[in-house]
Amino acid sequence: QHDSLTRLKSTTFRNTTLGTMPKLREFRDDGSDSSSTAASYDFLTSDGIAARIRTKQPTEATQPISWLVAAANPDSRSTFNGGGASRPSIQSKFATAVVEVRNTGATSIGPGYLWTIKRTYPLFGQSLPERQVSDLLEGIALLRAQPTSGSIAVYGEGETATLAIYAALLDPTVDEIVLANPPVSHENPETEAYLGVLRVGDLPQNLALAFPRKITFIGELPQAYQWTQDLYDRLGAKDKFRVLPSIRLWQPSSSN
Numbered sequence: 001q002h003d004s005l006t007r008l009k010s011t012t013f014r015n016t017t018l019g020t021m022p023k024l025r026e027f028r029d030d031g032s033d034s035s036s037t038a039a040s041y042d043f044l045t046s047d048g049i050a051a052r053i054r055t056k057q058p059t060e061a062t063q064p065i066s067w068l069v070a071a072a073n074p075d076s077r078s079t080f081n082g083g084g085a086s087r088p089s090i091q092s093k094f095a096t097a098v099v100e101v102r103n104t105g106a107t108s109i110g111p112g113y114l115w116t117i118k119r120t121y122p123l124f125g126q127s128l129p130e131r132q133v134s135d136l137l138e139g140i141a142l143l144r145a146q147p148t149s150g151s152i153a154v155y156g157e158g159e160t161a162t163l164a165i166y167a168a169l170l171d172p173t174v175d176e177i178v179l180a181n182p183p184v185s186h187e188n189p190e191t192e193a194y195l196g197v198l199r200v201g202d203l204p205q206n207l208a209l210a211f212p213r214k215i216t217f218i219g220e221l222p223q224a225y226q227w228t229q230d231l232y233d234r235l236g237a238k239d240k241f242r243v244l245p246s247i248r249l250w251q252p253s254s255s256n
Contacts, residue, residue: 022142026041043142056081070099101133153214211232
């Protein structure tokens, strides 16, 4: 496990920002209703990209606050009010944070220039999803530094699932990985390309590197990830791997 994580950090994520506190540019109270409060944190990443965190939490949130953090989906039309459609639809009594990683929110770019970006980053030993993982990690670091913050879990759905997986692997203080409909293999053409990642393993094997932290799947468990569940079972951590029928049933470990 240690060797595989070291290889990931020295190959695919050798340029990824780890343990760096980004520069907070502005905090905004985005308003509240009868049950929740929304806010925004604008920050500058270590490589100079303007990024943002959209948070939503219960008005009477119990401190320390347990967060479920997600990367914004590039297809989301809006991230207002706590992240818009990118916000995980958990129970309103729990707090969420959506990080507008590059090519989402205000940094979205059109398909023409996206073609250029995807071919330029590899010249520097990077890739777009690797840069998005770095943005997500910096957003998590900024959120964790807030005096009211407690445990942090990461959530990924569809194409953002790989961002959640690798952010958690690179940040061992993330308590749980929550996934919905994730890609099943880096070999699939539709899965975002991470440079050299298959030298370490494919998605089910790399996800297992999170052991013994909690892994939660929402909906059906894809067959490819049965391998990951079986490994958790063999290593005596059956209770750390679960499948929930709906994200509405998820709650932080501190509430279980």
